[in-house]
Amino acid sequence: MSGYVITILTQIVIQAIVVCGLNVIVGYAGQISLGHAAFFGIGAYSAALLTTQAGLSFWTALPLVLLICAVCGLLLGLPSLRLKEDFLAITTIGINFIVQAMFLYVPFFGGALGISGIPRISMFGEPLRGAHFLYLCLACLAVVASLCWLFTRMFAGLACFALREEESAASSMGISPVRFKLLAFMLGTMIAGLGGSLYAHYMRFVSADDFSFPLSIAFLAMLVVGGMGTLLGPIIGALILGALPEVFRPLADFRILFYALILLLMIRFQPGGILGESSLIRKRLLPQFLGGQK
């Protein structure tokens, strides 16, 4: 594998991890989050500060990073308890801008210069580079995906699904919307934080520009394109939307236009996503593979 492919794959895998986290919030629990990049950023900055200022390693800093993201997720999940759909959507957009502004203006976070000099991740005394770092990211993705799978098998997961489908009915069956919405937010942001930490150690430099609102939209787009609420949807979505700009690289100046058009067409004609319920893939291709069930 060439260095170029490894770089693209590493970015895709890290993004897939973050989108898995978004899937818990939006796909499993049915909450809107247009500010997911903010938690990705909080994870990245936490990792950056803990490893550069407090001298911790990636491994020892990780529990703290997860804790910080969980607390932030809890705080920023509170609006979802009081606000309805569109209000909530716009509030999460606002969270993006506010967190980004914090990174930019509060000197503790390095201001416009960000934080640099983040060390590489070491395993068994060896700093991980290139393909080895990619393997670590893949391992993390596997862990995250397994945890998500396990979550869907636990009652906590079923409760989130019920909440997503019909909140008032779920509540009259003993499921506390407060408890499970906040739970979903916390899980989702912790996973995003893991992705952020990996990102920080990969780029070895973080700044506020990396975590802006368009990135939140990109994450949501990956989730929607892949198939919201499915297990592999986040991964497929990250793969497709991560690879597209590279595939279109030869188109040079027309790259972004093509990306936007593909996104528009996908969303317009297959809003359920590639792995979604009524997608072409499910209806036409899968039955071929599985000998036509359903």
Next chain:
Amino acid sequence: MGANMQLLIEQILNGLAMGSIYAIITLGLALVYGVMRILHVAHASVYTVGAYAGVFIFQTTGSLALAFLGSMLLCAILGVLIERLVYFPLLKHPPYVPLIASIAVMLTIEEVLRLLAGPQILTFTAKLPFPDVNLGGIHLSSTLIAIYVITIAILLFLWWLTTKTEIGLAMRATSQDMAIAGAQGINSHYIVSLTFVIGSAIAAIGGILVGIYYNQVYPTMGAVPAYKTLALIVVGGMGSVPGAVIAALLLGLAETLLIGYLNVPFPRDALAFVAMIGVLVWRSEGLMGSK
């Protein structure tokens, strides 16, 4: 009049101008949200198209009147196309679907503009047919006067339209409940498209005014207003046009005074959202929204 006082007044006038422009852009967004419950983020790119159309028509014909009319027509068509081709078919899906579609549309339009006209900043030097005014040492440019007058004219027009005409009544009924309006014999799809026409034409006016005021037209000029105007319709109370206008004026003043005049070290673009969260905490349906 002391220099400080003069500066303050000038900043207030600038703030009101900014607020008026926000109001013009937000109006279309609030109208659309009112009838369709869709966050029409792409509205900001319609506004950008308005600015470009305006500058090109003006440069080819030399007539500002033609620039305004041609731009309004073009944007009206664009707005209806977006509504019919993208939003209407997606109504039955959860709201994040049309939202992502809207963002994709905005990105597409921005890129098309960039590829057609280039990424550089174009100038839009034009003199609006209003007088320059000097009041006790304070200079109000013709552009500034134009912004105030045109904004007031648009607001008066909308007020007349919604309260004194049949069409306006139909619009209000549709915004309350599309199904019930339909049962009353109102063709709600027609009303929705008409709302897009009006909102987009107003956006075109906004685009041209901004282009002249700052003497700048560039492909991404819609990006920042796009999200601020979202915060504004929340603050105003989703779908409440008067609320959005008040919120817009207040934001324009706040941004200019707090940051331009008092030099408060706060990120200007985040102010809208902070204000929004503040208002929501106080009143969860916005300033003039209804539960």
Next chain:
Amino acid sequence: MSDLLLEVKNLAIHFGGLHAVDGVDFNIKRGEILGLLGPNGAGKTVTFNLISGVYKPTSGEIWFDGKRIDGLPPYAIAALGLGRTFQIVKPFPTLSVLDNVLVARGVTRYPNAASLWTSWRSRKEAQAAMALLERVGLADLAKRKAGLLPLGNLRRLEIARALAVGHKLLLLDESFSGLRHEEIAKLETLIRSIRADGITVLLIEHNMRVAMGLSDRIVVMEYGKKLAEGTPEEIQRDERVIEAYLGRKGEANAS
């Protein structure tokens, strides 16, 4: 342990100027079936919503099994053994019928935080849920996605879910609405068997024949107030009740 399972005292809720429920008193004895009747707009569903926690009363008290429950959120009241159906059915559409019931079983099966992290796909659980589905006659549709079911089956699903939750009191909101003849008879039998199990039932019903036939006692509401209370025979002879329904002959004779 008191004879009274549910006590509603001077209950009222005001929506702005609208007094949807305006000082209502009634009680339900353990093991009885109480019918809540009244013309449209009388405030019956609002009363249900007040009892089940969907709304918070403006004034008054609600006591359930010796505990005061007005103002508690719906999930807390559900945990006390009060289950309800919704007039406009609210299934979990993308989940299977069986899974719908499994969700409802959660309130008794997973009482504490730790147990939430256990699997919900156990055989025992599936058997318990199937038993409920058999009772309402939906067992052969267990694997079907709930969103695809016709109304009659959805009403039965509502009841199955409410049964899973309401081991003490069941609130049935117009469960007979839109059902065909055979379905009505089956449902009547089901409700009687539920009462035979010791579960108390409060039902809202527009179908007069069903309401009179099933209920031990009846409370009639009108304009947010209690109009009359008594046995079905007493209510049928009550002048005020007849007056309230006058002009609504279609409903009084509803099949």
